[in-house]
Amino acid sequence: MAIRNKRLMAAGMAAAALAIWAQPSAAIDFTNAAYVQVASTNTSIPVGHLDFCRSRPGECQANGAVVDAVSLTETNWQQLVSINAHFNQTIIPVTDQELYQVEEFWTYPTSGYGDCEDFVLAKRQALIEAGWSPSTLLIAVVRQSDGSGHAVLMVRTDRGDLVLDNQESAIRVWNETPYQYLKRQSQAHAGQWVDMFDDRMTIVAANQ
Numbered sequence: 001m002a003i004r005n006k007r008l009m010a011a012g013m014a015a016a017a018l019a020i021w022a023q024p025s026a027a028i029d030f031t032n033a034a035y036v037q038v039a040s041t042n043t044s045i046p047v048g049h050l051d052f053c054r055s056r057p058g059e060c061q062a063n064g065a066v067v068d069a070v071s072l073t074e075t076n077w078q079q080l081v082s083i084n085a086h087f088n089q090t091i092i093p094v095t096d097q098e099l100y101q102v103e104e105f106w107t108y109p110t111s112g113y114g115d116c117e118d119f120v121l122a123k124r125q126a127l128i129e130a131g132w133s134p135s136t137l138l139i140a141v142v143r144q145s146d147g148s149g150h151a152v153l154m155v156r157t158d159r160g161d162l163v164l165d166n167q168e169s170a171i172r173v174w175n176e177t178p179y180q181y182l183k184r185q186s187q188a189h190a191g192q193w194v195d196m197f198d199d200r201m202t203i204v205a206a207n208q
Helices: 006-020 047-055 074-090 096-100 116-129 199-207
Strands: 037-043 137-143 149-157 160-165 168-173 180-185 193-197
Touching: 047 116, 074 116, 074 160, 074 168, 116 137, 116 149
Parallel strands: none
Antiparallel strands: 037 193, 137 149, 137 180, 149 160, 160 168, 180 193
8 A cells, every 4th residue: 555745754753743742641541532442352353464373373472461551752752753664665565466466465575565564564573673562562454534444553652542554654643543443453462353443433423
């Protein structure tokens, strides 16, 4: 899926940084609108991730020490921005059909090409290698305004659920993005998924 506005990356990230650092961190209220709400039971795993887990079972295990949310500092915010920008700038977006002649194939974009899931896997891996807890780095499946599917990386922080997206240079809180959120990885287990409740869609429907 194509990357939009690459050349505006610096300006977009600067605006996002101002928004995130505008308020001091406080005790985390996970019922706040900055956090997406999820079901208490597991849901179906996307077929692409299921195949990925079958080939890499070590990456789809229970998280031994679950961190509810990472404390966002100026230092690790810059790390988040840097890793997001690196992959958005260096991976060329192509579909799985074009690259592998199949509809869905989740893998690391080692060839320099990949689709949205591959961007997410690469960013998640890089952040884990940098010391971030896997339980705060969650692959999420969303629906775009045209009805097509898309994947983003949700990072659970004390400032909200932040979204790293290959189609948008700025890192935004989930409810400031244009997607309908469907399901994401469980914080407790990297190989399990939970449904997300996107109340914004309910509100829109009620007002029509």
